[in-house]
Amino acid sequence: MNTPLYLADPHRDAVPHTYVVQVSSFNCLNCKASHSSCEVFARTWLRGQWGKPFSNLRPMGTARPQYNLPIEVIHRQPHIVPFCHECPSPLDVVKNLPYPPVESKTNIGAGFKEAAKVPSAERQKKPRATTTDDLMKDLDI
Ligand SMILES: [Zn+2]
Numbered sequence: 001m002n003t004p005l006y007l008a009d010p011h012r013d014a015v016p017h018t019y020v021v022q023v024s025s026f027n028c029l030n031c032k033a034s035h036s037s038c039e040v041f042a043r044t045w046l047r048g049q050w051g052k053p054f055s056n057l058r059p060m061g062t063a064r065p066q067y068n069l070p071i072e073v074i075h076r077q078p079h080i081v082p083f084c085h086e087c088p089s090p091l092d093v094v095k096n097l098p099y100p101p102v103e104s105k106t107n108i109g110a111g112f113k114e115a116a117k118v119p120s121a122e123r124q125k126k127p128r129a130t131t132t133d134d135l136m137k138d139l140d141i
Pocket residue numbers: 028029030031032033083084085086087088
């Protein structure tokens with residue numbers, strides 16, 4: 001059984017056509033710093049069902065390149081974040097904001113659901129034992 005291509009090792013089952021470096025950048029609104037990170041993929045072009053090619057990107061993870069292939073560098077649109085890990089004092093962002101309402105501190109699903117109120121007479125009423133004869137009487141027209 002073959003592993004689906006998107007889960008497979010980046011060099012297994014299909015030889016990649018290129019390596020792709022996706023660069024993501026983040027601009028912090030608080031400290032105005034810019035950060036970037038990158039992720040490396042192996043790109044394989046595949047023929048679609050109707051003949052139109054599509055590419056499959058498999059994350060390289062810690063795998064090392066195995067072929068001398070072109071390397072594409074793609075700069076993604078920068079993300080804007082309200083604060084970041086390099087902010088000198090990220091708590092300054094929230095220190096002048098109000099505390100959340102008390103009700104919001106309740107964990108969803110942690111409360112007790114009130115037991116359904118069932119009248120005691122109805123609760124004690126036992127179901128009537130149904131016999132084949134009773135069923136036949138019900139069907140008798
Ligand atoms: Zn920051």
